[in-house]
Amino acid sequence: MKVDILNDEKVIGHADLGPIDPSMGVAGGxxxxxxxxxxxxxxxxxxxxxxxLEGKAQLTACSAEFGVLRCEGVAIEDFNETVQEINIVILGMAYPEYETAFASLLRLGGGDEIFASGSLRPDVRIRRSDERPRVRSTSTIFFGVVRR
Structure with missing residues (x-):
């Protein structure tokens, strides 16, 4: 699903989302x-x-087909300097919109189902008591097909 990412009604980027964790309503790309x-x-x-980002960014995702996506949050992980990659994660998308938006990816012909599960694991390290926690985020996505 193609979306625009907005901050204060200004488009700051675009993404082509795919399902990551259907049970939690998580999508990304x-x-x-x-x-x-x-x-x-x-x-x-x-x-x-x-x-x-507390109080700085109020990000929303908007698609031509569904309008503003109802979700719990939109997060950007920018690894542009280290691995030339920027990812977007949509958290807690509402049902039935999630199933509708990703129906073609969640169901294959003949009753086969594709599934995607993933995790966004923050790795928090505190170096000294007077320093702020450092968070490294690692995204893992697994895809598979269940034959019926």
């Missing part, structure tokens, strides 16, 4: 930024470092 994207203002993680 590569984020393609526009000129209005600024990692310091919009990314939750920048090259493995936690970026405190």
């Amino acid at each position: 590569r984020f393609v930024p526009t000129r209005d994207y600024d990692p310091r203002l919009h990314a939750f993680v920048i090259d493995g470092e936690y970026n405190d």
